[in-house]
Amino acid sequence: MASTQRAVSPGAALLRSSRLFSMPAPIAPPPGDMSQATKHKSETATAAFPTHLTVTTPSTSRMVGDWGFKRPLPLKTTTKSTFPLVRVKKVDSIEHVTDFQSASDHTITLEKFREMNLSFSVPAPKDRQGNPTLISVFEESRDFTTPAPSNLLATPKGSASARAIKNDGDPLSLRWKFRGPWLAGMTDGEFDRYIAKSVRARRSEFRQFLRERLAAEKTADRNSSISEQDASTPAHAIPPVKADSITEEELLEYTRGLRGDRHELFNLVSRFLDLAPVSNADSHLAPNMLGHMIPDKAYDLYRDSPYASEGPPITHPSAGLSYLRTQAFMENHPIYGPQKSHASVKARIVTPRFGVTNQNPKIGVGGFIANIPSHETQFSSKRRHAVSAVGSNDGIPGLNDFDPSQEGGAKVYVQVQTANVDATGKVQIRLSDRDLETDIVQKELVGECDTFGGAVKEAAQPKPRSQPSGERRYTSNRTFGSAPNYGLGNLGGRDF
Amino acid sequence: MPPRIPFLSAFKQPASTSFFRSQACQFSQQAPLQAIRQNVPSSPASSMLNLNDSSSKRGGNATEGVSDLFENFTAKRRTQTPEGERRVQVLGDLKGKNVSEDYMRQMPRRWREGELYAPHDLSEVEAAKWRKMTSVQRDLVDLLGLRPLDMYSNFSVVSEYMTPHGRIRKRMQTGLTPKNQRKIAKMVRRSVALGIHPSVHRHPELLMRSGHMTPQQSQAVGKWGHFV
Numbered sequence: 001m002a003s004t005q006r007a008v009s010p011g012a013a014l015l016r017s018s019r020l021f022s023m024p025a026p027i028a029p030p031p032g033d034m035s036q037a038t039k040h041k042s043e044t045a046t047a048a049f050p051t052h053l054t055v056t057t058p059s060t061s062r063m064v065g066d067w068g069f070k071r072p073l074p075l076k077t078t079t080k081s082t083f084p085l086v087r088v089k090k091v092d093s094i095e096h097v098t099d100f101q102s103a104s105d106h107t108i109t110l111e112k113f114r115e116m117n118l119s120f121s122v123p124a125p126k127d128r129q130g131n132p133t134l135i136s137v138f139e140e141s142r143d144f145t146t147p148a149p150s151n152l153l154a155t156p157k158g159s160a161s162a163r164a165i166k167n168d169g170d171p172l173s174l175r176w177k178f179r180g181p182w183l184a185g186m187t188d189g190e191f192d193r194y195i196a197k198s199v200r201a202r203r204s205e206f207r208q209f210l211r212e213r214l215a216a217e218k219t220a221d222r223n224s225s226i227s228e229q230d231a232s233t234p235a236h237a238i239p240p241v242k243a244d245s246i247t248e249e250e251l252l253e254y255t256r257g258l259r260g261d262r263h264e265l266f267n268l269v270s271r272f273l274d275l276a277p278v279s280n281a282d283s284h285l286a287p288n289m290l291g292h293m294i295p296d297k298a299y300d301l302y303r304d305s306p307y308a309s310e311g312p313p314i315t316h317p318s319a320g321l322s323y324l325r326t327q328a329f330m331e332n333h334p335i336y337g338p339q340k341s342h343a344s345v346k347a348r349i350v351t352p353r354f355g356v357t358n359q360n361p362k363i364g365v366g367g368f369i370a371n372i373p374s375h376e377t378q379f380s381s382k383r384r385h386a387v388s389a390v391g392s393n394d395g396i397p398g399l400n401d402f403d404p405s406q407e408g409g410a411k412v413y414v415q416v417q418t419a420n421v422d423a424t425g426k427v428q429i430r431l432s433d434r435d436l437e438t439d440i441v442q443k444e445l446v447g448e449c450d451t452f453g454g455a456v457k458e459a460a461q462p463k464p465r466s467q468p469s470g471e472r473r474y475t476s477n478r479t480f481g482s483a484p485n486y487g488l489g490n491l492g493g494r495d496f
Numbered sequence: 497m498p499p500r501i502p503f504l505s506a507f508k509q510p511a512s513t514s515f516f517r518s519q520a521c522q523f524s525q526q527a528p529l530q531a532i533r534q535n536v537p538s539s540p541a542s543s544m545l546n547l548n549d550s551s552s553k554r555g556g557n558a559t560e561g562v563s564d565l566f567e568n569f570t571a572k573r574r575t576q577t578p579e580g581e582r583r584v585q586v587l588g589d590l591k592g593k594n595v596s597e598d599y600m601r602q603m604p605r606r607w608r609e610g611e612l613y614a615p616h617d618l619s620e621v622e623a624a625k626w627r628k629m630t631s632v633q634r635d636l637v638d639l640l641g642l643r644p645l646d647m648y649s650n651f652s653v654v655s656e657y658m659t660p661h662g663r664i665r666k667r668m669q670t671g672l673t674p675k676n677q678r679k680i681a682k683m684v685r686r687s688v689a690l691g692i693h694p695s696v697h698r699h700p701e702l703l704m705r706s707g708h709m710t711p712q713q714s715q716a717v718g719k720w721g722h723f724v
Contacts, residue, residue: 189642369612402600
């Protein structure tokens, strides 16, 4: 493509390749961040996602403060940290300084996240217990933003495609990007503004949309009546009803009918404005207990949409954090062989259960705050009877109460299941129940316990034989996966 | 601390000692009476009696002596019965709970799922910032689509925009736009003028509730913390 590039002057080429000019503009801060509307907040707290580019420099340049900007950054603050990571808020501020701060928070968090080998999946419904089927966000059936133009055409009421929508769910609702907003995530003020700015101006357009819709319905009705009366006449031979031929009275009558059927009306409005799906299934109200007898349950419009209850993500649902498609791979251990589950992750108990407020504990996994699994797990043990001391051994120490005796804070090994991005751009990490064996294997790998060495030592010690020496047991079963069968010799006379 | 028993110190007086000692106290085996014997200024005979008693080396304070005795006397009953053991454990647990709650009070941030934390966010500097009460930065009236002039009868909203002394909060604290600040101010004035809300203090119903809600040690600090 060199021929298509315009030749630039040496000065311009120098500027273009400079760091000063290659800094991208910061992206928008997290939407729906209501922290500024509260009285308790911190300006310096780590944001939910980075908005500025992270800049680094080789150590030789860092020693002289050269980060590629207009002026050297001060050595006193930039040479102390282990990793040279800086975010520049303004290359040249009005006070003639380069406004920068450390970016190690987001950068190291990203590194830790990549170490976990997590894949992003389409959010599963929250009420589903245990292990739901995980569908990758990169699957072709899920990873699309623009529907085929034929799909967006108004489907006549009572037609085959409309019935398909009602029964099998709308394929369009599987998208992750919509032109319109997600109404359930808007505040009242935002909704009023949306109505005033974007919706009110499109009245006549909507009337035209209704006209076309009515024309299509009329055509369908006429065609079906004709085919009933006279099977010999093909339906497509008669020209369809045109939208222009719909009179004002007919349209008025049609709108009156729609006002009575608010589900049909919502269908049309959300199609017209391309609203993100909302769910009536996940309401926290009592009627959920009624099951299929919930009023309006038959009109579950977006049954298949995974984003109806929590809102569509603001980015691609992987957020560019991980490009793995699946978690279904096995990890191998040098001694124990292939492992059933992935390596446990050492996590921090950021907030225990019974703090000052009675809230669910929060687990910090690689810099991300996660909830404990919603179903019954080892995390859900609220046992707090009178004889259990703080940090006692029943349950997870430090989970139910803050334990000041644990140096560096309470930690727990967790099994990370999957992740997804929510409507405010936050990464939600889903944990599954603990697996104590996997925890021990991981602890041994990082040197926190010595199961294998201990077992070898124990086996090396001569044991008093309990059986008489003349008697030998012969077993017909070969032990698969044992060390002697792999030709490793008899390690201390024991199979591992 | 065991109780100070005033009448025991009276036994130290020479006038009463002679009387007391001449009675049965020399040979009494009851604990309180032995204590009296140990702490009184001794005659030659009593010092002979106390030769083998190691506890007689203690100072001559009757209260201390009695307290030690009280401890020894009750310790057995406290720890050696099963219910006593349980009681000691419960007391220890409650103490531990108090300690952990005290620590948790120093970390007031309520974490939400998906938020990020770096080591800095767990530091005490950050914890102090979250504890502080600051001004609201966004216009709540616009954000929530409120109509302030219709809310004059909602005294918890009115109280939110008044100081405890009945003054309308300034814009710096409410974080409203000038237009909405005027509306809110009108709401407060209207509410006070109609007699719905007191002009000199919070609404009594709110006061009644807030007193129990926040203990002193949990209250917010900062420039405007003491207003709430």
